Amino acid sequence: MNWLDKLERKFGRYAIRNLPLYIVMLYAIGVVLNIMTKGSYYYYVALNPYMILHGQVWRLLGFLIVPPNANIIFIIFVLMFYYSIGESLVQVWGAFRFNMYIFLGVIATIAASFIVYFIYPSTMIFMDTFYLNLSMFLAYATIFPEMRVYLSGIVPVKVKWLAWVDVALLAYNFMTGNIGSKVAIVVSLLNFLLFYISSRNYKRVSPKEIQRKRAYRKASSAVSNKPYRHKCAVCGKTELDDPDLEFRYCSKCNGNYEYCNEHLFTHTHVK
Structure with missing residues (x-):
């Protein structure tokens, strides 16, 4: 029995059962604010340790409403895709493990931003859930490698190939990004690796199996x-x-x- 099993036995009943839906709802709020403010809302909610220490404590949770970066035309489909990813992970991991994956990622992102700030106080840091979302997609691709998604609603691509593109993107951003980006990438990958190692005995699930269970x-x-x-x-x-x-x-x-x-x-x- 690993550490996740022990935690689930003690605290599993407190897990948020519809967390994927709540995540998408928070992003939907961010989409509305983005339209209303023409994008300027980001600088009032993004995770910024300096601003938090000077009274803007809402940023500790406010950064969670920043939606994935997508054209306004396609944002609905992007949010539906993230909801599908979350629900699929809940099907395999269970609600408690999915809660742990998201909340540990959020806590680690907050901690990382403060670590960078205290080491490099002159660096202006603005962080959101971008890398946390990438790590969630990597977890999904690991379990459902043969699942197909349709780029622009036309071109079918297996998620395992998109995952490799994400890995290349993470590597590029790590080499070219600032210290905040580097730490955020490391944190997101540590979260993924932690759960991957703890869940390495899970079998890969086919799309047909998920449909049958539903x-x-x-x-x-x-x-x-x-x-x-x-x-x-x-x-x-x-x-x-x-x-x-x-x-x-x-x-x-x-x-x-x-x-x-x-x-x-x-x-x-x-x-």
């Missing part, structure tokens, strides 16, 4: 209120707690251990 949850949403027939061996939830939960037995565990859809791929096998 269809099953919809079909099983009318579970009646009677003594439960299924119970997760990790979190203890039953179909009475959430009628949308899907339960499966693990063939790799020694015994009849049943798991909900959040822990089917993330539990420690019983030997």
Whole structure:
């Protein structure tokens, strides 16, 4: 059992279940502000340690509304894509692990900005969630390498190739960027590597498997209120707690251990 398993057993019930939706909603607010202020809002919400230490404490969370950089025509599709990425990661990792990935990334980004500021106080730093979003996409591409996306709605490209482009972009930005960019890149990659190592036993999931799981949850949403027939061996939830939960037995565990859809791929096998 690794450190994530231990934390999930203790605090898993506090996880935000719809975090991908809330992330996209925050970005939508940023899009509206961007239109209303013609982009100038960024300099009032971006993560800036100097401004925070001089009273603008809202920047500690305000930078979370800065949306991915995209043309206003395509921003809706970009936000839908990020929502899909988040939901897919929740399907494989579970809500708690996805929460941990995002919140650790946010905390690490804030910490990194202050470290850079205290080392180089003369450097003007403005940071947002750009590299955190890239690290989330890398996690998605690692689990769903064969998934296809359509560039400009026309050209199909597998996400694993886009991930390599992102890696090249990170390398270029690291070599040419300022100290703030370099630290932000290192932090985002450390977050990705931390979860990759902790989750290296997860199997890669095909798009068809995700669609099948979603269809099953919809079909099983009318579970009646009677003594439960299924119970997760990790979190203890039953179909009475959430009628949308899907339960499966693990063939790799020694015994009849049943798991909900959040822990089917993330539990420690019983030997």
